[in-house]
Amino acid sequence: MTIILVSLLFAALLGAILALIIGVAAKAFAVESDPRIETVTDMLPGANCGGCGYAGCADFAKAIVEGVAPPNDCPVASAEATVRVADYMGITSEEKEKVVAVVRCSGGISDTVRSPYNGVEDCRSAVLVAGGAKGCDYGCIGFASCARACPFDAIEIRDGLAVVHPDLCVGCGKCVDVCPKDLIILTPAAVDVHVYCNSPEKGAAKRKVCKTACIGCRKCVKASDSEDQMLIDGFLIATNYNNPPLPDLVEKAACPTTALRLATQHAAGAYEGVSK
Amino acid sequence: MADNILAITIGAILVNNFVLSKFLGICPFLGVSKKLSTALGMSGAVVFVMTLSSLVTSLIYKFVLSKSFTINGTAVNLSFLKILVFIVVIASLVQLVEIVLQKFSPPLYQALGIFLPLITTNCAVLGAAELNVQAGRGVLASTIYGFCSALGFALALVLFSSLREKLDLARVPVPLQGTAIGLITAGILAMVFMGFSGLV
Amino acid sequence: MSNKPRKFRGGVHPNDSKALSAASPIQDAPLLDKYTVIVHQNIGAPPEVLVKKGDEVKKGALLAKASGFVSAPLHAPTSGTVTAVDKCDGPTGLRVAAIEIRADGEDEWGSPFEPITDWQNADAADLKQRVSDAGVVGMGGAGFPSHVKLSPPAGKEIDTLILNGAECEPYLTADHRLMLEQAEDVVVGAAILARILGLKSAVIGVENNKPDAIEALKKAAAKTNVTVQGLPVNYPQGAEKQLIYTLTGREVPIGGLPMDVGCVVQNVASAVAVNDAVVKGHPSIERITTVTGEPLVNPGNWRFRLGTPISKAIELAGGVKVQPAKLLLGGPMMGFAQNSLDVTVMKNTSGILLIPAEQVSQYTSDPCIRCGKCVSCCPMGILPATISQAVENERFDLAAQLNVLACIECGSCSYVCPSRRPLNQHFKRAKAEIMAARKKK
Incomplete structure (x- = not known):
C-alpha cells in the first residue's frame, strides 16, 4: 500500500514539475497562429497545383484567412467546396466561371x-x-x-x-x-x-x-x-x-x-x- | 576516466551506431532524410533531446529511483517506475523543443512536421536512457553517452539524406522507387558501418 | 607575356578531316541573281530594317541600321532591287525576317565609306566608329558585334589583343586559307584593332596543325609589332577563355568576360573585315566559308556574299556524290543541324558541312554510367554528368549551383560520352531556363 502511495505521489510530483516548466515555456515562446488557416487548408482540394498563384493550398488558405484572396481563386475546388470555404469565413463568394x-x-x-x-x-x-x-x-x-x-x-x-x-x-x-x-x-x-x-x-x-x-x-x-x-x-x-x-x-x-x-x-x- | 570517455564516444558514434548497428530510431531516419536541410534540423533536435534526457534521467535514477528507503516500516524502491518516468521526461523535453522551434524556426517546424512529436516515441532516446542504467554509468558518462549516441544518429541521418539527395537524380526502377530504394541504401550504409566493429 | 603556350585543362582530339578542303584556295563565288539576307546576323538586338519592297539599292548600301549599342548594321551584298522584306528559313530551324534582293548584274558599289588609308595616324575613335558602321561582327561563329569588344568600360584596363586563328573545329579551313592567302590583311587588321584599343602590340594565335599559315603570318608580320604564336592542337583551343589561358596564363572568372583579365579576342576573319572596312571602305558583306564533307564532289573554300543560299553553295562544290544524311552550319562540334537548303550564308557562317549517312547515328541515349570522361575533358572544369542529371530532373537550381552557366557549349562532353547522352542540349536548356528565371526576378 505504501509503495502504491509513494509511487503515485512521486509520479504526480514529477508531472507537476515538468508541467510547470512546459507551461512557462509555452507562455514565454507563444506563437500566435490563426486556427482558421488549418481548417481552410483542410477544406481546399490539397492538390498543391499552384493554380491560384500561391505556393500550395496552405499558403492560399493563409491568404483567404487574411482576406487577401477570395476563395473562388482556386480553380480546382468544386463550386460547393468554394461556397463552404466562403461560409466558414463568413463572406459571400461568387461562383467563378470554370x-x-x-x-x-x-x-x-x-x-x-x-x-x-x-x-x-x-x-x-x-x-x-x-x-x-x-x-x-x-x-x-x-x-x-x-x-x-x-x-x-x-x-x-x-x-x-x-x-x-x-x-x-x-x-x-x-x-x-x-x-x-x-x-x-x-x-x-x-x-x-x-x-x-x-x-x-x-x-x-x-x-x-x-x-x-x-x-x-x-x-x-x-x-x-x-x-x-x-x-x-x-x-x-x-x-x-x-x-x-x-x-x-x-x-x-x-x-x-x-x-x-x-x-x-x-x-x-x-x-x-x-x-x- | 579519459580512456573510458573516448571509448564511449567512439563506441556510440561509430561502432554501436544507434541507427546503423542497433537499428533504433529508424522511423525518423527514413522519414526526414529526403533533404539534407531537414535532416540537419532533425539531428539538432535529437541531439538536444537525447543529451538532456540522458542527463535528467540519469540524475533522477541516481538520486531517486535507485535508492531504497524505509517509510512506515516498509522498504520502498521505485526503480520499477524507470520506464514510466523516463518517457514522461522525454515527452516533456520534446514538447519544449517543439515550442522553441515553432517560435524561432517556423520553416523547420513545418518541414519536420509529425516527426518532431514522434521523437517522444523514438526508441533511440529511451534506448539511450535505458542503456545507461543497464551499463551502470554515472551522470557524466551517461550524458556523454547520450550526446555521442545522438551524434551517431545525426551522422547516419546526414549521410543518408545526402545519399537520398543524389538518389533523387538517379533513374530508379519503378517498383523500387521511394522507401524501397531508401531501405536498400540504408542496408548498404549499415554494412559499411560494420567495418567499424572491433574498433573499441 | 611568356612565349611558351600553356595547355588548358581538358579538351578532346576529334579527327579533324581538314584535308578535304585545306588545299583548296579561296574562290570568289559568282554573282547570283537573288540574295536573301537574314536581318538578324549578330548577337544582341536585331537591326532596324530601312528598306522596303521596290527600293533600288547599290552594293554596300545600308539595309538595316543598328538598333542599340549591342547591335550591328547590315549592308546590301550587291546592287539591285529589294523584292521582298519577308521571312525565310533561318539557321535555328525557325523562320526569320529576311530581305530579298534581286541582283541587277551590275554589282555596282554605292559610296558608303571613305577609305582611311592613313590609319596609322587616324583617331582611334574614328576607327572604332568605322568598325561599328561597317557592321563587323565576330566571324568565328558567335556573331558578337566587334565594336562592343573594342569599347571596354571605364576601369577595365586592356593590355592584350589576341587574334584568334586557332580554328579548332574539325573540317573547317576558311580561316586557315584566309591566313595563308591574306596574311597581310590579317596583320593590318590586327594593327588597326590594336590602335583602336591604344595598344602597341597584338598576338595572333594559330594551332600548330597549320604550319603554312603560321609561316605566312610570320612573314607578313616581320616588321610590325604583331607576333604570331603557334598553339597546341586541342579542341576547343579556339574558345575565347581557353585561348586567353593558353597565351597569357590568365583565367577569366566565371560569369566574366575577357576584358575582366585585360584581354580582347577577335577572330582573324573579323580582323580582315576590319581591314576591309578601314583601308578599302567596304562594309561587311561577304565572308569566307568552308563547304565541305565527304558527300561533296569538290569540297573547298569560297568567298560568299551574305544571303547566298546553302543550295547554291553546295552546287558550287560540285554537288553531292552520295546522299548526305545531315547538313550542319558551322563545324561538327558546335554547328547547327539544318532542315532547309534555303537557309542563307550569314556573317558568322564559318562552314557548311554535309555528313554521310554512315557517320550519323540515330541513337537513343543511355543512362549515365559515371565513367567520368566528360568531367576530365570539360575545358571549363564543371561536372557535365551531374548537371545533366539535374537537368533531366528539372532541378535548375542545382544546375545553377553546379555552375552550368560557365559552360561554353563546346560539345566535348557529348563527343566523349560512351552513353551518348545529349549533354550539350541539356546545358543549353539549363542556361536558357536559368536566364529566363533571372529575367523574371
Missing part, C-alpha cells in the same frame, strides 16, 4: 512532319536546337512538357500532339507556363468550338507545312450566327470567347482543313485521319 486549357494546334506528326529529330524529348529543350521534328514554327512540338506539368493527367500526347481532355482539366494553368510556343490558353469551359491553329503565317505557307492549319478562308465566319462570333486576325481566325458560337458551327462551316473543332470531339479523337 475554365479549361486548349492547345491551339491540331498538327500531329502525320500532318506536319519535317525532319527526324534526335535529341532530348522535351519541348523546352527541343526549341533550343532546331525546334523539334515538325515543320511549323508555331505549332505543338509534341514532347509532352505540358503533359508532364499537368497535375491532373488531363493532357494526352497523341500522334505527337498534345490534346487536352476537357473533362479532366481543371484550368490550373500549369501547362500554360511550360509551353515554349505559348500555344495553350485557358478558355471558358462552356465554349466547345475552338480554332486549333496558332500560326500567323499566310495560308499557303501554312498549308505547305501542315495539313490541318487554319488557312483563313473565313468559311466559319460566314457560317456563324452573328458577325463577331469568330474573330479574324490576319490569316488566323479565333473563337470570340466573349460571344462564342454554338457547337453546331463546326458542322455548318465544314472547315476545309478541320482546324475548327469541338474540344470534346477533338479529345475523343474524332478528327484523326480526316484531314485532306
Whole structure:
C-alpha cells in the first residue's frame, strides 16, 4: 500500500514539475497562429497545383484567412467546396466561371512532319536546337512538357500532339507556363468550338507545312450566327470567347482543313485521319 | 576516466551506431532524410533531446529511483517506475523543443512536421536512457553517452539524406522507387558501418 | 607575356578531316541573281530594317541600321532591287525576317565609306566608329558585334589583343586559307584593332596543325609589332577563355568576360573585315566559308556574299556524290543541324558541312554510367554528368549551383560520352531556363 502511495505521489510530483516548466515555456515562446488557416487548408482540394498563384493550398488558405484572396481563386475546388470555404469565413463568394486549357494546334506528326529529330524529348529543350521534328514554327512540338506539368493527367500526347481532355482539366494553368510556343490558353469551359491553329503565317505557307492549319478562308465566319462570333486576325481566325458560337458551327462551316473543332470531339479523337 | 570517455564516444558514434548497428530510431531516419536541410534540423533536435534526457534521467535514477528507503516500516524502491518516468521526461523535453522551434524556426517546424512529436516515441532516446542504467554509468558518462549516441544518429541521418539527395537524380526502377530504394541504401550504409566493429 | 603556350585543362582530339578542303584556295563565288539576307546576323538586338519592297539599292548600301549599342548594321551584298522584306528559313530551324534582293548584274558599289588609308595616324575613335558602321561582327561563329569588344568600360584596363586563328573545329579551313592567302590583311587588321584599343602590340594565335599559315603570318608580320604564336592542337583551343589561358596564363572568372583579365579576342576573319572596312571602305558583306564533307564532289573554300543560299553553295562544290544524311552550319562540334537548303550564308557562317549517312547515328541515349570522361575533358572544369542529371530532373537550381552557366557549349562532353547522352542540349536548356528565371526576378 505504501509503495502504491509513494509511487503515485512521486509520479504526480514529477508531472507537476515538468508541467510547470512546459507551461512557462509555452507562455514565454507563444506563437500566435490563426486556427482558421488549418481548417481552410483542410477544406481546399490539397492538390498543391499552384493554380491560384500561391505556393500550395496552405499558403492560399493563409491568404483567404487574411482576406487577401477570395476563395473562388482556386480553380480546382468544386463550386460547393468554394461556397463552404466562403461560409466558414463568413463572406459571400461568387461562383467563378470554370475554365479549361486548349492547345491551339491540331498538327500531329502525320500532318506536319519535317525532319527526324534526335535529341532530348522535351519541348523546352527541343526549341533550343532546331525546334523539334515538325515543320511549323508555331505549332505543338509534341514532347509532352505540358503533359508532364499537368497535375491532373488531363493532357494526352497523341500522334505527337498534345490534346487536352476537357473533362479532366481543371484550368490550373500549369501547362500554360511550360509551353515554349505559348500555344495553350485557358478558355471558358462552356465554349466547345475552338480554332486549333496558332500560326500567323499566310495560308499557303501554312498549308505547305501542315495539313490541318487554319488557312483563313473565313468559311466559319460566314457560317456563324452573328458577325463577331469568330474573330479574324490576319490569316488566323479565333473563337470570340466573349460571344462564342454554338457547337453546331463546326458542322455548318465544314472547315476545309478541320482546324475548327469541338474540344470534346477533338479529345475523343474524332478528327484523326480526316484531314485532306 | 579519459580512456573510458573516448571509448564511449567512439563506441556510440561509430561502432554501436544507434541507427546503423542497433537499428533504433529508424522511423525518423527514413522519414526526414529526403533533404539534407531537414535532416540537419532533425539531428539538432535529437541531439538536444537525447543529451538532456540522458542527463535528467540519469540524475533522477541516481538520486531517486535507485535508492531504497524505509517509510512506515516498509522498504520502498521505485526503480520499477524507470520506464514510466523516463518517457514522461522525454515527452516533456520534446514538447519544449517543439515550442522553441515553432517560435524561432517556423520553416523547420513545418518541414519536420509529425516527426518532431514522434521523437517522444523514438526508441533511440529511451534506448539511450535505458542503456545507461543497464551499463551502470554515472551522470557524466551517461550524458556523454547520450550526446555521442545522438551524434551517431545525426551522422547516419546526414549521410543518408545526402545519399537520398543524389538518389533523387538517379533513374530508379519503378517498383523500387521511394522507401524501397531508401531501405536498400540504408542496408548498404549499415554494412559499411560494420567495418567499424572491433574498433573499441 | 611568356612565349611558351600553356595547355588548358581538358579538351578532346576529334579527327579533324581538314584535308578535304585545306588545299583548296579561296574562290570568289559568282554573282547570283537573288540574295536573301537574314536581318538578324549578330548577337544582341536585331537591326532596324530601312528598306522596303521596290527600293533600288547599290552594293554596300545600308539595309538595316543598328538598333542599340549591342547591335550591328547590315549592308546590301550587291546592287539591285529589294523584292521582298519577308521571312525565310533561318539557321535555328525557325523562320526569320529576311530581305530579298534581286541582283541587277551590275554589282555596282554605292559610296558608303571613305577609305582611311592613313590609319596609322587616324583617331582611334574614328576607327572604332568605322568598325561599328561597317557592321563587323565576330566571324568565328558567335556573331558578337566587334565594336562592343573594342569599347571596354571605364576601369577595365586592356593590355592584350589576341587574334584568334586557332580554328579548332574539325573540317573547317576558311580561316586557315584566309591566313595563308591574306596574311597581310590579317596583320593590318590586327594593327588597326590594336590602335583602336591604344595598344602597341597584338598576338595572333594559330594551332600548330597549320604550319603554312603560321609561316605566312610570320612573314607578313616581320616588321610590325604583331607576333604570331603557334598553339597546341586541342579542341576547343579556339574558345575565347581557353585561348586567353593558353597565351597569357590568365583565367577569366566565371560569369566574366575577357576584358575582366585585360584581354580582347577577335577572330582573324573579323580582323580582315576590319581591314576591309578601314583601308578599302567596304562594309561587311561577304565572308569566307568552308563547304565541305565527304558527300561533296569538290569540297573547298569560297568567298560568299551574305544571303547566298546553302543550295547554291553546295552546287558550287560540285554537288553531292552520295546522299548526305545531315547538313550542319558551322563545324561538327558546335554547328547547327539544318532542315532547309534555303537557309542563307550569314556573317558568322564559318562552314557548311554535309555528313554521310554512315557517320550519323540515330541513337537513343543511355543512362549515365559515371565513367567520368566528360568531367576530365570539360575545358571549363564543371561536372557535365551531374548537371545533366539535374537537368533531366528539372532541378535548375542545382544546375545553377553546379555552375552550368560557365559552360561554353563546346560539345566535348557529348563527343566523349560512351552513353551518348545529349549533354550539350541539356546545358543549353539549363542556361536558357536559368536566364529566363533571372529575367523574371
